[in-house]
Amino acid sequence: MTKIRKAILKILSEDCCLISPAVMLQKLKSAGLNPDRSTIFRELSLLTQKTITNKIVIGDINYYELAEDHHHHLVCMGCDNIAKISLSAHLQQQEEQIKINNNFTVVNHALEFYGYCASCQDTNGDI
Amino acid sequence: MTKIRKAILKILSEDCCLISPAVMLQKLKSAGLNPDRSTIFRELSLLTQKTITNKIVIGDINYYELAEDHHHHLVCMGCDNIAKISLSAHLQQQEEQIKINNNFTVVNHALEFYGYCASCQDTNGDI
DNA sequence: TTTTATGCAAACAATTTGCAGGTCA
DNA sequence: TGACCTGCAAATTGTTTGCATAAAA
Numbered sequence: 001m002t003k004i005r006k007a008i009l010k011i012l013s014e015d016c017c018l019i020s021p022a023v024m025l026q027k028l029k030s031a032g033l034n035p036d037r038s039t040i041f042r043e044l045s046l047l048t049q050k051t052i053t054n055k056i057v058i059g060d061i062n063y064y065e066l067a068e069d070h071h072h073h074l075v076c077m078g079c080d081n082i083a084k085i086s087l088s089a090h091l092q093q094q095e096e097q098i099k100i101n102n103n104f105t106v107v108n109h110a111l112e113f114y115g116y117c118a119s120c121q122d123t124n125g126d127i
Numbered sequence: 128m129t130k131i132r133k134a135i136l137k138i139l140s141e142d143c144c145l146i147s148p149a150v151m152l153q154k155l156k157s158a159g160l161n162p163d164r165s166t167i168f169r170e171l172s173l174l175t176q177k178t179i180t181n182k183i184v185i186g187d188i189n190y191y192e193l194a195e196d197h198h199h200h201l202v203c204m205g206c207d208n209i210a211k212i213s214l215s216a217h218l219q220q221q222e223e224q225i226k227i228n229n230n231f232t233v234v235n236h237a238l239e240f241y242g243y244c245a246s247c248q249d250t251n252g253d254i
Numbered sequence: 255t256t257t258t259a260t261g262c263a264a265a266c267a268a269t270t271t272g273c274a275g276g277t278c279a
Numbered sequence: 280t281g282a283c284c285t286g287c288a289a290a291t292t293g294t295t296t297g298c299a300t301a302a303a304a
Contacts, residue, residue, distance in 0.1 A: 002259060002303070021293080036261050041294060043259090057184035060269090062293085074231045085229065087221055094214055098240060102212065104201045106242040113225060115233040129277075129284060148268085163286045168269060170284090187294095189268085 004028070004035050008043055009052075017084055018056060018063035018073075056110055058082065072111040078120025087111070131155070131162050135170055136179075144211055145183060145190035145200075183237055185209065199238040205247025214238070 011027050021040050047053040053064045074083040095106040138154050148167050174180040180191045201210040222233040
């Protein structure tokens with residue numbers, strides 16, 4: 001448990017939602033650390049390998065989030081903002097069906113909704 | 128409507144599921160064309176921009192698929208195979224709820240389930 | 255002390271861009 | 280013709296790797 005790893009885990013738990021390697025680097029710098037980029041890539045992929053974090057790709061950017069805090073995302077195509085929502089209960093049903101119908105054991109899922117948030121709906125007229 | 132664009136659309140409709148830029152290049156070569164990589168990137172992002180295709184990222188690989196043939200994916204973490212399934216009816220309900228609860232207008236979504244297919248379950252014991 | 259993590263520099267791969275020439279309507 | 284498409288080469292970005300040093304167990 002090194003300084004950098006501890007700081008990364010702290011940032012992940014505070015920021016609670018998605019964070020990219022680049023932003024992680026910024027935040028570590030703000031916290032007084034100055035790690036190499038490669039260290040961050042190595043650390044985040046290690047954490048993902050250990051299923052402590054999940055990796056999610058949205059619009060060409062790789063994001064990481066704590067696996068324990070599972071949820072889904074509303075991605076605004078107007079302002080690129082990403083909000084959280086949670087539909088896990090419904091998907092759990094689906095996953096049971098998938099086990100039965102497809103003989104496929106689901107261990108994880110990713111669900112993103114793309115569209116327009118309240119303010120971008122206004123900007124673009126009534127979509 | 129150029130030769131290359133026509134060929135790309137043909138390949139997309141035949142292969143029906145996900146296709147990466149690299150594989151698209153291979154298939155175009157098999158079809159007797161020899162386009163530059165940049166042409167493929169340009170073409171696929173143009174098609175995506177026109178919402179003719181959707182871009183999906185699974186395991187660090189960018190895939191494209193025809194938007195009209197919408198479905199979801201079962202991604203096997205053992206053998207990396209990707210299968211299609213469809214749960215659209217169920218998600219439509221969710222999208223209406225999102226409109227009401229979050230004032231967010233959904234125009235598209237991506238849903239991938241990660242887990243183990245029938246044969247990989249056997250290989251890994253009873254997961 | 256033995257393993258594991260880190261920084262640095264170099265290597266890599268996928269994608270993007272500028273530009274000049276070619277193609278399509 | 281005028282707009283768009285294409286190939287080529289170069290640039291850019293995000294990520295990975297090898298190796299020597301430093302820190303952790």
